[in-house]
Amino acid sequence: MAAHDHQEHHGTDLAEAAERALVKAGEQWTPMRAQVFAALSGFRKPASAYDIAEAVSKSQDRRVAANSVYRILDLFVGANLARRVESANAYVANAHPDCLHDCIFLVCDACGVTTHIDDDAITRRVRAAARGAGFQPVRPVIEVRGTCAACAGAS
Known part of the structure; x- marks a missing residue:
């Protein structure tokens, strides 16, 4: 990654x-x-x-x-x-306001805590796929809904 x-x-x-x-x-x-x-x-x-x-x-x-x-x-x-x-x-x-890039958010459906991760390879591919479809991406929004480790361990 x-x-x-x-x-x-x-x-x-x-x-x-x-x-x-x-x-x-x-x-x-x-x-x-x-x-x-x-x-x-x-x-x-x-x-x-x-x-x-x-x-x-x-x-x-x-x-x-x-x-x-x-x-x-x-x-x-x-x-x-x-x-x-x-x-x-x-x-x-944004914990790093001096650095501009696309973000990926992991959103826990149980507790609401949202974790921000960076993966430039993924976001570059999303932008490239959009351009390949004739679309000019401005700001990709990538959010993954699920359960965080703390909540998964509690169930």
């Missing part, structure tokens, strides 16, 4: 990498964007805009509208700071 080599960031290092990537994309790292990113990266599994709005609202002691969070999440996805898990209509922080 051809794995994609990159540095994964965690904690404050992840927030700093996200800030650098957003500024490099020509955008500002505002306090609200920082709070949305902090909330997103604090979730153990994919979070909806409503989940994130609630977390930010609690941290600010004021209501933050989900539509504001959606706009920020769209910006984050465009700048590679976050990825959208299509089947869950939710988002995960």
Whole structure:
């Protein structure tokens, strides 16, 4: 399996990498964007805009509208700071925002935890197959639904 080599960031290092990537994309790292990113990266599994709005609202002691969070999440996805898990209509922080590539998500139907793996050989083949069918791929979405090792061992 051809794995994609990159540095994964965690904690404050992840927030700093996200800030650098957003500024490099020509955008500002505002306090609200920082709070949305902090909330997103604090979730153990994919979070909806409503989940994130609630977390930010609690941290600010004021209501933050989900539509504001959606706009920020769209910006984050465009700048590679976050990825959208299509089947869950939710988002995960990108642990390596300084590296642009296609992702493969493994989504556990039992607990909802989503694992991100990289395999450039697979995603290149998906893109090539799309082009072979006369289709111009923009962003392949590969999600595998199933049961994670922890949940499989619990049953």
